[in-house]
Amino acid sequence: MLVGAAAAVPAAAAGWEEQSSGMGESTWLETVCAISTSEAWIGGSPPSVLLHTTDGGAYWYGVDPSISGDLQSIAFLGQSGWVSSYNYSSHHQYDSHTTDGGQTWADRPPATGTVDRFLPTGPDTCWGWRNLGSTPKLQLTTDGGLNWAGNAAWTTGGYASPEAGSFVAPQSVWFLADSKVYRTTDNGASWSVSDPAAPSYLSYIDFVSATTGWVANGDGYVARTTDTGASWQAVPLPISRQVEAIDFFDAANGWVTTADGTVWHTTNGGTTWGAPAYKTGKILLDVSAAGASDAWISGTQGLILHTSDGGGPADTTPPTATAVGPTNWVGTPANVTITVDDGAGIGAYKAQWKWETDPGWSLGWSPAVVPVTPAGDHSLDGLHTLTYHGIDWAYNVGADQTIDVGIDTVAPTAAGSQRASRPLGHPQVSDQRRGAQRRHGRDADRHQEPRRQGRQEEPNTVEQGGQHDAGLEVHLPAQEGDLQVPRDRVRRGRQLRPQDGVEPAHREIAARRPSPAGQGGAGAPQAPPPHASSGIRRPAS
DSSP, X not given: OEEEEBOSSOOXXXXXXXXXXXXXXXXXXXEEEESSSSXXXXXXXXXXXXXXXXXXXXXXXXXXXXXXXXXXXXXXXXXXEEEEEEETTTTEEEEEEESSTTXXXXXXXXXXXXXXXXXXXXXXXXXXXXXXXXXXXEEEESSTTSOOEEOHXXXXXXXXXXXXXXXXXXXXXXXXXXXXXXXXXXXXXXXXXXXXXXXXXXXXXXESSSSOEEEEETTSOEEEESSTTSOOEEOXXXXXXXXXXXXXXXXXXXXXXXXXXXXXXXXXXXSSOBOOSOBXXXXXXXXXXXXXXXXXXXXXXXXXEEESSTTSSOOOOOOEEXXXXXXXXXXXXXXXXXXXXXXXXXXXXXXXXXXXXXXXXXXXXXXXXXXXXXXXXXXXXXXXXXXXXXXXXXXXXXXXXXXXXXXOOOOOOSTTOOOOOXXXXXXXXXXXXHHHHHHHHHHHHHHTHHHHTTOOOOTTOOOBTTBOOOSOOOOOOOOTTOOOSOGGGEETTEXXXXXXXXOGGGOOBOOOOOOOTTSSSTTOOOOOOTTGGXXXXXXXX
C-alpha cells in the first residue's frame, strides 16, 4: 500500500528534505530506524502506522505486521525487525517479528514475557524490557520471541528497568538505567557498571564501538567516553534544550534532535556542535544515522526529514532587531515593541532587552512587547534607554541596539499652560518651571525701565524702592535646555559668581547711589564700600 510520496519540490541544493508520510497532524512518528542511505523504517500512532522506504524516501509504503492495538515501538537490525503494540480494549501487549525485511511477519500472542522496547542483537536474538514496573525488568529471547527469559544477573543486582539500550557487534550490549551505564559482553551473565555523574537524569545512550559512546539527558547535557566508560567528558549542546534523541554513525559524526524543532550536528564527536541548519515548529522525536552525512528524522504531525549532506550549511548569520516606541514624552503607560528578523536564516527566535538600571536581560518571543509604566510618585520621570537585540533559532545573537523613552508625569500648574507633546531628544522642562520663566520675562522688562530713563547704576545691580532685594529668588530668562543654574546662585538681574568667595546666604546686592547733599559735596559720589568693585559688600559683624 502506497501511503505517501516525497514533497514535489525538494529542499535547496543542501539541507534537510521534508518528505510526505501521508499521515495527518495527529500522528506522532516516534521511531525511525535507518538501514542504509536509501532504506528506513518509521513507526508511530495514532493511528498505528509502520512505514517503509527503499528509495531514499521518494515513496513511503504502509506495512501491516498484523498487530492488534496501538503501535508502541519498533526496532530493526538489518533485515531482522520487531514491533510491539498495546490493545487498550483487551489490555494486552502484542509482538510481531520479521527476519526478511518485513516481507513476512510472525505474530506473537499475548504472554507474560511480552515487552515494549527492543534491542535486537541477531536474527532471532533480542533484548526486551518494560518501563512499567514489570518483573523481571530485563529479558532475552534467542528464538525469535517465542520465549523470553529474565536475566538473572540483572535481577539479582537489583538494577532498574532500562531507559535505553545500545548494541555493538559482536557482543557488547549497553543499557542505561538510573543514570548509570551497564555493559555485558557475555550475553548477560555478568554486568559492569559505569557512572557518568550527570547533573540530571539520563535518558539516552548510543555506542558506536566497544570503547566509544555517548549519554544525554533532557536538558541538553551530553557526555562522551572513549575508554569503555572508565571516564566521561561533558560535550553539552551550546544551549540548554530538551533533547529528544541522539544517534552517531561513527566516533566523529552524530546528531541530536530537540523538542524545540532544531537539529544539532557534530563532526568531531561532540567536542563542538555546529549551529543548526534547520528549524521546524514540530517536535523532532527520533533520529537515525545512516552515514557520516546521512540521517533520517521523525516527528510530530507526521513529519519525516532526510539529509544526505550533513544537514546543509549552518546558519551563522546573526539576526537584526528593530524597536518601535513612543516618539514623544509620555505620562501614561505605553509600550515598546521589539521585532526580530532572521532574513535568510532558519528563523527568528526571541528578543532580549534591559533598561539602563536593570541588572540583567529579559527574554521574550518576537515580537516582544516591553511595557513603559510611569510611576505615580514621579520617581521614574526622565529620559530612559532600552538596550535590545535579537536571537535566532540557531542561537546567533544580534548586535545591541538602543531606543530612548521619555517619561514626564508633572501636571501643568501655570494658568493657561498645557502639557505639550515634546519630541524625544528635546530636553524635558516641567510646566511649573516654564510658567516661572514666563512670569520672570515680564518682571525683567519692568525692572529694566529705570535703566532706560538714564539712571546711573552699576551693572548687574538691582534696586527696588530704595531697598535691597537680597532674599528674593527668581529664575533668569532661559532657553528650555538651560537647566544647569542652581537656584541658590540666582538673584534677580544678576548671577553671583563662585569666585566671589562669599557664601550666597551672606551676600547682599548693593546699589550705588549719589550721596545726599552735604556729604562729600553736592553730587560728589561717596567712597565705594569694601568690595565695591564687585558690587558686593560684607554685612557688619
